[in-house]
Amino acid sequence: MKKIILASLILISFFSYSQDWDFEKPDYQKIEKNIKKKNSNLFYESLMERFQNADSTMTLEEKRHLYYGYTFDEKYSPYSRSEYGDSLRAVLQKEKLDSVDLKKVVDFTNKMLVDNPFDLNAINYQLYSLEQLGDKTTFNKKVTQFRTVVDVLMSSGNGKSKEDAFYVIYTSHEYALLNILGFEFGGSQSLIEHYDYLTLAENEANLEGLYFDVTPCLNSMSKMFKE
Numbered sequence: 044m045k046k047i048i049l050a051s052l053i054l055i056s057f058f059s060y061s062q063d064w065d066f067e068k069p070d071y072q073k074i075e076k077n078i079k080k081k082n083s084n085l086f087y088e089s090l091m092e093r094f095q096n097a098d099s100t101m102t103l104e105e106k107r108h109l110y111y112g113y114t115f116d117e118k119y120s121p122y123s124r125s126e127y128g129d130s131l132r133a134v135l136q137k138e139k140l141d142s143v144d145l146k147k148v149v150d151f152t153n154k155m156l157v158d159n160p161f162d163l164n165a166i167n168y169q170l171y172s173l174e175q176l177g178d179k180t181t182f183n184k185k186v187t188q189f190r191t192v193v194d195v196l197m198s199s200g201n202g203k204s205k206e207d208a209f210y211v212i213y214t215s216h217e218y219a220l221l222n223i224l225g226f227e228f229g230g231s232q233s234l235i236e237h238y239d240y241l242t243l244a245e246n247e248a249n250l251e252g253l254y255f256d257v258t259p260c261l262n263s264m265s266k267m268f269k270e
Contacts, residue, residue: 066200069111069210071259078112087112094160094191097184101191103198110161110195114212114259118158121213121260125155131168145172161192161212163219196220202253205238210256217241217255226253237261 078087090109093101101109113119131151134144149172152165159165166189173182199210202220211217217239221228229242229252242252 064197064201066198066207068256069107069199071111071114074108074111075115078108078115087116091160094188097187099187103194106191106195107198110192111210111212111259113161114263119212119259119263120158121263123158125158125162127151127154131155131165135168140172140175142176145176148172149176159213161216163189163192163216167219192216193223200254200256202255203250205235205254208238208254208256210258212259214239214255214257214260217253220255221253226250 077083077085078090080086084105085108087108090101090105090112093105094109131148134140134147134151137144140148148168152162152169152172155162155165166185169185170182170189173179173185196209196211196216200207202209209217209220211220218228218241221241221243226246227244229244231242231252233240234257235254237256237258239255239257240252241255243250
């Protein structure tokens, strides 16, 4: 079964990449400080609880503290692979999924999201399965969670240069953004300083590639090797 792309269901259809939008680099030091304040709306446990409950009233500031603040959580492991990944792939290899298969997809991805609550691929598969199962309530909650992460990514940059790079905490989010923006991967990935540079296939915006700041990923890897 081919990868399911649901960006058209999630994003505003008239979005054009050629447009500029307001964006801001994350200040990781400030975020780390803010999420520790228990009486603040930015306290991390509260933010994660609201995300898990698919709270659509979260402000962009709260969303950014949620996403980038996760890099300070002990569970943050950007290069780990879920033990349920193989089970999920085995189901998705089928030409057609019946209701039992769809429920398995939801179950496996729920378990994957325990370790990585921002796994856009897992949420993507859930959206497809939940829609097929007719579970509109859970589907709408997952849409909110998906959009929460995308809102943060789109608020961080436009990817056109290192200075205006998108800021991601998982390299998989680079490829998710390509799909969401309507681009196709050009086949080449390069690490330039602390930026991933992905080339793009021919596109209407005439862009050769996009930059992604992957500082938290590199810091995590460096820490892992030191241990």
